[in-house]
Amino acid sequence: MKIIFFSAKPYDIQFFDSHNQAFGFEMEYLETHLGPHIVKAVDEQTFAVCVFVNDKLTTEVIETLALKGVKVIALRCAGFNNLQLETARKLGIRVCRVPAYSPEAVAEHTVAMLLTLNRKTHKAYNRVREQNFSLNGLLGFNLHKKTVGVIGTGKIGKAFCKIMLGFGCKVMAFDPVIDQNLLAAGIQYGTLEETISSADIVSLHCPLTADNHHLVNTKIIGLMKKGVTLLNTSRGGLIKTEDVIDALKAGHIGYLGIDVYEQEEKLFFKDLSGSIIEDDTIQRLTSFPNVLVTGHQAFFTKEALDQIAEITLNSIKQLSVGEEPAPAVMLV
Structure with a gap:
């Protein structure tokens, strides 16, 4: 067969x-x-x-x-x-x-992206290899007591929630189906608007559907705290990339970590190191010092x-x- x-x-x-x-x-x-x-x-x-x-x-x-x-x-x-x-x-x-x-694989990668963006370990690694031990520009923030908004509490979102509780974060969540075990663990459920507006860190863990395509757009970003950290290890189409770029330029989004990208089929899972990439959007994203992109690696x-x-x-x-x-x- x-x-x-x-x-x-x-x-x-x-x-x-x-x-x-x-x-x-x-x-x-x-x-x-x-x-x-x-x-x-x-x-x-x-x-x-x-x-x-x-x-x-x-x-x-x-x-x-x-x-x-x-x-x-x-x-x-x-x-x-x-x-x-x-x-x-x-x-x-x-x-x-x-x-x-292994929902833990994706959840753990999300945390790795969050820590890398926050504590700038990727930049520190390159500095030290060049014998530069300066701390200037590497300032981060404590995750302890920060509010994390989790959009989607399926298996991956649930695993991510538990990890963030371990960091001492307050975790809020939005999902059409409320997980009673997460409620018992201290997760607070709210509307999408309540969850987004309360969070210092927003992490997307929902499937892509016709209803939530471009869920993160200018309107939703406007509800987020200034300086918010936005993470997406779910599907690229959940984010309207042009609106996110505008928010990065304006300083409204403080950090962006994405493992998925709406036009990724032309890029991801390929070695393009010797090629000219014609996608101006991904080139713009990777030019920001506060943006981290990985190539659909979270499951790996x-x-x-x-x-x-x-x-x-x-x-x-x-x-x-x-x-x-x-x-x-x-x-x-």
Whole structure:
């Protein structure tokens, strides 16, 4: 039984090959992303395609996969905003994902970005290597007793909340579903406006939907405290980048840490060090001294990759023999 992987990197091959010893699938890895330009390369022997966050599963792509006889689209990620679910449903293609792979990995990376921006350890590292031991320009602030606003308290947001409580922060949260365990731990839930306006640090941990696209825009930024720290390790489309740049220039946003970017499919997961990047927006962002950008790295731990490979292959195996994976894993 054949699986074709798109957007495959060396680490994908390493972890999926290792876990496939228990499954015995025939697996083909393609470095290119899945889109209209390559979908016809899928042959009629392919049972499943395995895709990642920047693969484009448009109606056209899914229709071609159906004509090729593909039975399963397996997302090796949690988000599915890059896929036309209704088309897959109409054409009888099953869609599975990995809804929770080491949420602590993403939460911990968010904290790492916060600490780096605040205490400027990246700048200190470069200074000391040049024998510059001056502290000028490296002033930070205590996290203790600061108010942290968490937008989205699913598994990742919940893990982040717990870490910030450990720093002695006051944690406020907004989510349509209130987590009773977080309430018992001391998290205060409020409206989006209440949470945003009260926070010294705002961290986004919600999925991208049609309703919250560009959630962070000029209006919402206007509710934030002057000098706020804004973190996004969820999806790039939650932020209207041009509005955030304006707020950085005005000094309203004090620090910005992003692991995701709305136009990241043209940039992330690639070595472009020898190229001219034509995206003026990302170039502008990286020019700010108070902005930290990482390339969709937050998920990237051994534990997370082990879980992604195991859950994905097990879901495909179950579907191949007529079994149903757990409801949280299945989208269609």
